[in-house]
Amino acid sequence: MSKPRSVVAASSALLALLAWSPAQAAPTPTAPSGTITVSAAASLTDVFPVIAQAFMKKYPGTTIKFNFAGSSTLVQQVIAGAPVDVLATASEPTMWTAVNAGHAGKPLLFAKNTMAIAMPPGNPARITGLASLSRDGVLVAECAVALPCGAAARDLLVKNGVTVKPVTLELDVRAVLAKVMAGEVDAGIVYVTDVRSVRPMVSSVTIAAAQNVTTTYPIAAVNDSDNPTAAQAFVNYVRFTPSAQGILRAYGFAKPW
Amino acid sequence: MSSTRTTRAPWFLLVPGLLALAFLIAPLLALLWRAPWGSVLDIMRSPVALDALRLSMITATAATILATVLGVPLAWLIAKSQLPGTGIVRALVLVPLLIPPVVSGVALLAAFGRRGALGGFLYDTFGVQLPFTTAGVVLAEAFVAMPFLVIAVEGGFRSLNSQFEEAADTLGASRWTIFRRITLPLIAPALGAGMVLCWARALGEFGATITFAGNFPGVTQTMPLAVYEALESDPSVAIALSLLLILICVIVLVMLRGRFLRPLAAT
Amino acid sequence: MTVVADFALKRGEFTLQIDLTLRAGEVTAIVGPNAAGKTSVLRALAGLEHINAGVISMDGVVMDDAHRVFMPARDRGIGLVFQDYVLFPHLSVLENVAFGPRSHGVSKVKARATAMHALQQLHISALAARRPGSLSGGQAQRVALARALATAPRLLLLDEPLAALDVQTKNELRASMVARLREFTGCSVIVTHDPVDAMLLADRVLVIEAGHVVQDAPPAQIAAFPHTPYVAALMSLNLIRGTAGNGEITAADGSSVQIADPYLSGPAAAVIRPESVAVHRARPEGSARNVWSAVVTLVQPLGDNVRIHMEGASSMIATVTAAAQSELALAPGMTVWTSVKAVDIRSYPLSSGSQVSPAE
Numbered sequence A: 001m002s003k004p005r006s007v008v009a010a011s012s013a014l015l016a017l018l019a020w021s022p023a024q025a026a027p028t029p030t031a032p033s034g035t036i037t038v039s040a041a042a043s044l045t046d047v048f049p050v051i052a053q054a055f056m057k058k059y060p061g062t063t064i065k066f067n068f069a070g071s072s073t074l075v076q077q078v079i080a081g082a083p084v085d086v087l088a089t090a091s092e093p094t095m096w097t098a099v100n101a102g103h104a105g106k107p108l109l110f111a112k113n114t115m116a117i118a119m120p121p122g123n124p125a126r127i128t129g130l131a132s133l134s135r136d137g138v139l140v141a142e143c144a145v146a147l148p149c150g151a152a153a154r155d156l157l158v159k160n161g162v163t164v165k166p167v168t169l170e171l172d173v174r175a176v177l178a179k180v181m182a183g184e185v186d187a188g189i190v191y192v193t194d195v196r197s198v199r200p201m202v203s204s205v206t207i208a209a210a211q212n213v214t215t216t217y218p219i220a221a222v223n224d225s226d227n228p229t230a231a232q233a234f235v236n237y238v239r240f241t242p243s244a245q246g247i248l249r250a251y252g253f254a255k256p257w
Numbered sequence B: 001m002s003s004t005r006t007t008r009a010p011w012f013l014l015v016p017g018l019l020a021l022a023f024l025i026a027p028l029l030a031l032l033w034r035a036p037w038g039s040v041l042d043i044m045r046s047p048v049a050l051d052a053l054r055l056s057m058i059t060a061t062a063a064t065i066l067a068t069v070l071g072v073p074l075a076w077l078i079a080k081s082q083l084p085g086t087g088i089v090r091a092l093v094l095v096p097l098l099i100p101p102v103v104s105g106v107a108l109l110a111a112f113g114r115r116g117a118l119g120g121f122l123y124d125t126f127g128v129q130l131p132f133t134t135a136g137v138v139l140a141e142a143f144v145a146m147p148f149l150v151i152a153v154e155g156g157f158r159s160l161n162s163q164f165e166e167a168a169d170t171l172g173a174s175r176w177t178i179f180r181r182i183t184l185p186l187i188a189p190a191l192g193a194g195m196v197l198c199w200a201r202a203l204g205e206f207g208a209t210i211t212f213a214g215n216f217p218g219v220t221q222t223m224p225l226a227v228y229e230a231l232e233s234d235p236s237v238a239i240a241l242s243l244l245l246i247l248i249c250v251i252v253l254v255m256l257r258g259r260f261l262r263p264l265a266a267t
Numbered sequence C: 001m002t003v004v005a006d007f008a009l010k011r012g013e014f015t016l017q018i019d020l021t022l023r024a025g026e027v028t029a030i031v032g033p034n035a036a037g038k039t040s041v042l043r044a045l046a047g048l049e050h051i052n053a054g055v056i057s058m059d060g061v062v063m064d065d066a067h068r069v070f071m072p073a074r075d076r077g078i079g080l081v082f083q084d085y086v087l088f089p090h091l092s093v094l095e096n097v098a099f100g101p102r103s104h105g106v107s108k109v110k111a112r113a114t115a116m117h118a119l120q121q122l123h124i125s126a127l128a129a130r131r132p133g134s135l136s137g138g139q140a141q142r143v144a145l146a147r148a149l150a151t152a153p154r155l156l157l158l159d160e161p162l163a164a165l166d167v168q169t170k171n172e173l174r175a176s177m178v179a180r181l182r183e184f185t186g187c188s189v190i191v192t193h194d195p196v197d198a199m200l201l202a203d204r205v206l207v208i209e210a211g212h213v214v215q216d217a218p219p220a221q222i223a224a225f226p227h228t229p230y231v232a233a234l235m236s237l238n239l240i241r242g243t244a245g246n247g248e249i250t251a252a253d254g255s256s257v258q259i260a261d262p263y264l265s266g267p268a269a270a271v272i273r274p275e276s277v278a279v280h281r282a283r284p285e286g287s288a289r290n291v292w293s294a295v296v297t298l299v300q301p302l303g304d305n306v307r308i309h310m311e312g313a314s315s316m317i318a319t320v321t322a323a324a325q326s327e328l329a330l331a332p333g334m335t336v337w338t339s340v341k342a343v344d345i346r347s348y349p350l351s352s353g354s355q356v357s358p359a360e
Helices: A002-020 A047-058 A071-081 A092-100 A130-134 A147-159 A173-181 A193-197 A228-242 A243-248 B011-034 B038-044 B047-080 B086-098 B101-112 B117-126 B134-158 B162-170 B175-201 B207-213 B223-233 B235-256 B262-266 C037-047 C093-103 C108-121 C138-148 C167-183 C195-201 C221-225 C229-234 C322-329
Strands: A034-041 A062-069 A086-088 A108-121 A139-145 A169-170 A187-191 A203-206 A215-220 C001-011 C014-023 C027-031 C052-057 C061-064 C078-081 C155-159 C187-191 C204-209 C212-217 C238-245 C248-250 C256-258 C266-272 C276-280 C290-302 C305-311 C313-319 C335-340 C345-347
Touching: A002 C256, A034 A047, A034 A228, A047 A062, A047 A228, A047 A243, A047 C221, A062 A071, A062 A187, A071 A092, A071 B223, A086 A228, A092 A215, A092 C037, A108 A147, A108 A173, A108 A193, A108 A228, A108 A243, A108 C229, A130 A147, A130 A187, A139 A147, A139 A173, A147 A187, A147 C187, A169 C001, A173 A187, A173 A193, A173 B011, A187 A193, A193 B235, A215 A228, A215 C093, A228 A243, B011 B235, B011 C276, B038 B047, B038 B235, B047 B086, B047 B175, B047 B223, B086 B134, B101 B117, B101 B134, B101 B207, B134 B175, B162 B175, B162 C078, B175 B235, B207 B223, B223 B235, C014 C037, C014 C187, C014 C204, C014 C212, C027 C195, C037 C078, C037 C187, C078 C138, C093 C108, C093 C138, C108 C138, C138 C155, C138 C167, C155 C212, C167 C195, C195 C221, C204 C221, C204 C229, C212 C221, C212 C305, C229 C238, C238 C313, C276 C313, C290 C313, C305 C322, C305 C335, C313 C322
Parallel strands: A034 A062, A034 A086, A139 A169, A139 A187, C027 C187, C027 C204, C078 C155, C155 C187
Antiparallel strands: A086 A215, A108 A187, A108 A203, A108 A215, C001 C014, C001 C052, C052 C061, C204 C212, C238 C248, C238 C266, C248 C256, C266 C345, C276 C335, C290 C305, C290 C335, C305 C313
């Protein structure tokens, strides 16, 4: 019988189409507009505003406001009911905390980051790699372990069998950079994107991919948002559009897959 | 009609007054309400908490001693000096009170950091580095807290009747004896108030400490820093640590029983 | 012990010019109107202020020469009793009095014994453990004196020591002070505005007016022969200054008074005791040579007598009995006549040091 077969064929085709579609919701029928607030991890401070500009250019009538802080702080704010529309963190565990508490929708992984060593200009302590960090008298700054960049730094050192006793565990990756730039420490373990953003003001050592540690960045729309249309539009924009991904690449972020 | 009963407060003072009290107490009550009472004792006994508490007590006390040893002579100079620049000096002394503590930290780095104006000299000549050390914490705390002490003590010196020192002079006392047996005892209330304020401010210092001395458990992680770090991983731990800090402060203030805080009202 | 002081002290608009010599065992009173600079003289001698010109020396050693030599108070061996006593509020009475000896290096035990002895001499040893805040005015005054004497100073300075006390306490303390000062072997200087203090306590009175010493004499002489209206008023005496000749003294304003001494000439003063001034409602007749009209300004009852203040050619004070006043019914604003017998007037020459001031 051709009719039932065509119905089945059509439904299968539709199902396949739906399964293949990576978006979690059907494409929005109306263009996004209005204001949304995006809470983003500190390491996205330089790149996200640029992406936002592109988004706002594509959808005039939208305004994006930012709230940058440590990932855990952002998650706590969302759980406490802060009026935020989009959440982007620097690690999956932090995002899952928000999701499991029922405050965030399905997260999409939109970028990856790896670690690097930053040194004051001129590299006065002659740091050449991870092994240099365990030398006597070398002052190293890391992020606190509770932060994604701190956890990643520790993983990095463990993975490579290097023992380092840092002199300070900063509560913000920018603070690590600040101490490096001021020459108060000989080296800091930061993200590759951080080194890129302040390039002339620090020297750096690249860590080979095999030895490096990767962190993944998820982004999700926050539940109970006042503007779910624009929120989800931004989430999709960051993950799927070539312009957003191209900007991320330019800032040193790696592909999310 | 006057009576010997205590005056009842008029409504236009009573209402705002009670509102103010509620405003100040509400966050503390909320902390108590949100506290993880099941694990609070364990948290307060954890190495992180005890390390941070011990460090806070030691550095705040050391900072107060440093501020007193340096601040009392400075206060004396400002109070007794007849020179025209004294007003400017007093204003400069107040600067750490007005600028954000992080800015103080940045300024301290510029002066005493490894590449700082004075710190560079210390490092190159003696190998002494102040950032990332407990001494650095003491320095940062003393920097932000000393102005309280200087202002309180200067007020004490200025309001002291100069005839007391003159009388001691006529009785044959040396300048040191006059200072030790007459001047200091007579300004003791102002000095006490200044030291208490200084200690409390030093205890609560965050921005200058973390910017100048960094954050490392057991060395530079004072209670405020421990609380902030705990916020990143487990807010209930942060609340427990905050309660611990508040508890210590309340105990100290009750021990002093407001004896030194009364002159504050008069200053 | 001798103090030789010849110095100038700038006091705001005017300059104080002082020249005095103090001898051991002598009590000198400094009197004068308010703001005359009496306290400043004391402070300069004490070493609490610098002089602007001249020299202060004690026993031949220069204390202050207005240039480079200045010995501070602690090294001068002086004792000073402040006008408001300035007892140390945080020390007991005994500790206050022991403060001086202890500051001189005496051991605590010995200093306290000395202090106790000083308190006993002033009959206040029972106050030893008390705090200054709990003392009455009279008690505090004696503690202040004991404290100043405990260091056995060679120069004792007292600034209005009895001023803050009520009359009864004043009289009691004055009596004990007389005894204490008699025993004291060093030089003493008392600043006072109370003539009774000057009369009873001092061997010598220095009168300072408008920055100068206008009279320097024993109290009896000051009382008998005042050189300025201020001193006369202090002693409750009437004074007329002018030029004497032909049995009368002519004042600068032309008025004259007949005196008993026909030979007196040159600058002279006449003193009339208020008791010698008779007051009449109508112009009197009789042997009195000096008759003036005046207007009553103040009627002041004083015990059994009444003091009448009048203004005429000059100010006059008369003392009449209460009975006389009730008969005369004098009141301010009334015009009356006064008369004085020439024999009741004491006249004397004025030295060149006490010129008639142009204001007379």
